[in-house]
Amino acid sequence: MRCRDCQAFIHPPRPVCRSCLSENVAPEVVAGTGVVDTFTVNHQKWHPAAEVPYVIARVALDGVPGVYLTTNIVGCPVDEVDIGDRVRVRFEQQDDVYLPLFEKVV
Amino acid sequence: MAAANEAYITGVGQSQIGIRLTRHPLLLTLDAVREALDEAGLTIGQIDGVSTYPGRTPGYLGFSPVGADELVDALGIRATWYAGGGEITSQLGAVVAAAAAVRAGQARHVICFRTVYEAAAMSRPEEYPVPRRDRVDGTSQWVAPFNATSAVNWTAQYAMRHVKKYGLTREQLAQIALTDRAHALLNPRALVREPLTMDEYMSARMISSPLCLYDCDRFSDASTVLIVSAGDAVDEVSCKPVRIAAMAGTVERLSWDQAEWMACYPTGADLWKRTDYKPSDVDTAQLYDGFSFQAVAWLESLGFCDVGEGGRFIEGGKRIALDGELPLNTFGGQLGAGRLHGFGFAHEAVVQLRGLGGARQIPGDPRVAVCASGGGPLATALLLARD
Numbered sequence: 129m130r131c132r133d134c135q136a137f138i139h140p141p142r143p144v145c146r147s148c149l150s151e152n153v154a155p156e157v158v159a160g161t162g163v164v165d166t167f168t169v170n171h172q173k174w175h176p177a178a179e180v181p182y183v184i185a186r187v188a189l190d191g192v193p194g195v196y197l198t199t200n201i202v203g204c205p206v207d208e209v210d211i212g213d214r215v216r217v218r219f220e221q222q223d224d225v226y227l228p229l230f231e232k233v234v
Numbered sequence: 235m236a237a238a239n240e241a242y243i244t245g246v247g248q249s250q251i252g253i254r255l256t257r258h259p260l261l262l263t264l265d266a267v268r269e270a271l272d273e274a275g276l277t278i279g280q281i282d283g284v285s286t287y288p289g290r291t292p293g294y295l296g297f298s299p300v301g302a303d304e305l306v307d308a309l310g311i312r313a314t315w316y317a318g319g320g321e322i323t324s325q326l327g328a329v330v331a332a333a334a335a336v337r338a339g340q341a342r343h344v345i346c347f348r349t350v351y352e353a354a355a356m357s358r359p360e361e362y363p364v365p366r367r368d369r370v371d372g373t374s375q376w377v378a379p380f381n382a383t384s385a386v387n388w389t390a391q392y393a394m395r396h397v398k399k400y401g402l403t404r405e406q407l408a409q410i411a412l413t414d415r416a417h418a419l420l421n422p423r424a425l426v427r428e429p430l431t432m433d434e435y436m437s438a439r440m441i442s443s444p445l446c447l448y449d450c451d452r453f454s455d456a457s458t459v460l461i462v463s464a465g466d467a468v469d470e471v472s473c474k475p476v477r478i479a480a481m482a483g484t485v486e487r488l489s490w491d492q493a494e495w496m497a498c499y500p501t502g503a504d505l506w507k508r509t510d511y512k513p514s515d516v517d518t519a520q521l522y523d524g525f526s527f528q529a530v531a532w533l534e535s536l537g538f539c540d541v542g543e544g545g546r547f548i549e550g551g552k553r554i555a556l557d558g559e560l561p562l563n564t565f566g567g568q569l570g571a572g573r574l575h576g577f578g579f580a581h582e583a584v585v586q587l588r589g590l591g592g593a594r595q596i597p598g599d600p601r602v603a604v605c606a607s608g609g610g611p612l613a614t615a616l617l618l619a620r621d
Binding site: 139140166167168169170171172174175178182184185186194195196197198199200210211222225227229 | 373376377379380381382383384386387390391392393394395398399439440441442443444445489490491492494
């Protein structure tokens with residue numbers, strides 16, 4: 129979401145801007161690219177169906193200051209992810225939900 | 235001596251700490267209440283307030299099986315004030331609320347408690363069912379789909395920044411777990427009473443890098459009680475009152491992933507703005523360590539070292555040992571004593587300031603202690619003084 133008055137981005141989406149309290153907010157298309165802000169390699173099998181290890185990362189989206197997405201970095205070995213890596217979104221459909229996963233830009 | 239407009243911690247108490255206990259959680263709470271009343275020389279009839287975190291949590295009862303209102307009713311407390319809830323700056327926020335209440339004259343002696351029953355509940359799912367859902371909502375919807383459901387995943391990402399930015403090493407981080415386990419050996423109530431070696435730590439399986447098995451606390455069953463008393467009521471107690479010299483708490487964002495940084499940092503800075511004491515006056519620190527890295531972040535937040543220097547501050551472990559310059563988590567912390575969820579740190583700060591630590595009592599005549607809970611999106615710090 130983005131505020132049409134002060135241009136601040138709002139995430140998670142809510143019907144009010146947390147920067148200026150305007151209610152003039154709407155969904156906004158953002159870049160599908162960003163950088164790895166921080167990450168962890170999860171080794172614990174929290175669910176029987178989960179395949180470990182996998183990378184959990186916090187991605188800072190390009191052009192969207194102050195917004196982070198918790199996501200997975202996929203498509204590369206887990207030990208090849210680092211803070212500052214450039215990444216690009218790869219949506220994965222599960223039923224009617226599209227999960228924004230990310231892969232490294234090579 | 236006691237000032238009417240101040241708040242004090244008087245009696246403290248704790249139940250046994252165990253795994254898969256069968257004693258009813260209300261009775262564990264009663265065990266801790268009884269010990270706290272005995273220490274303070276108070277009767278239940280003198281209690282007129284109750285405060286807890288996070289209140290009763292239906293749907294996940296092991297996390298918090300007893301609510302403030304239930305305790306009021308079950309123990310026949312004639313309460314003029316009570317509160318319980320999770321929408322507060324972490325576990326010790328319940329003590330902040332109680333201190334504010336007694337200072338405002340709403341109550342004279344408030345039982346603050348935290349009862350945990352997670353290990354027992356997990357072992358008896360028929361009694362403590364966890365509801366299964368196909369869809370998640372609230373803040374979970376932003377992390378659960380990516381299998382980032384545990385706080386270890388979120389804390390690990392903060393720790394990883396320290397690894398990459400400041401050079402925090404596993405050997406340095408290990409000192410929290412090693413120190414906790416060394417101190418737990420001296421605490422008869424501690425959950426884990428076995429020493430831990432650096433070799434064992436270094437070869438432990440990774441849970442969520444850089445945090446390994448020994449960087450994580452484990453579900454426990456226990457109750458901890460602190461009685462917060464008004465300044466004009468402390469002459470009714472028979473134990474040495476400990477003054478709450480300063481309190482601070484902050485929330486960064488209502489999520490683990492939108493906050494720029496951890497809430498412990500502004501909380502630590504705020505604490506020192508509210509007192510004439512300085513970090514160098516602190517005789518012992520009892521800092522949240524549900525995950526080891528949180529204690530490192532708290533040491534930095536409270537100004538015991540610069541931001542990024544936490545790893546080097548604890549390197550080798552001597553500084554934070556029982557006879558070190560800043561004895562840390564002298565009861566064993568959550569990694570050694572058990573997951574008491576925040577309240578154990580305040581309990582131990584009071585025990586040390588009273589000189590009742592027994593084999594784990596720090597040397598000298600400690601007069602000032604700092605304790606803290608949370609540290610991620612929510613954080614609370616208390617400065618306690620025997621002055």
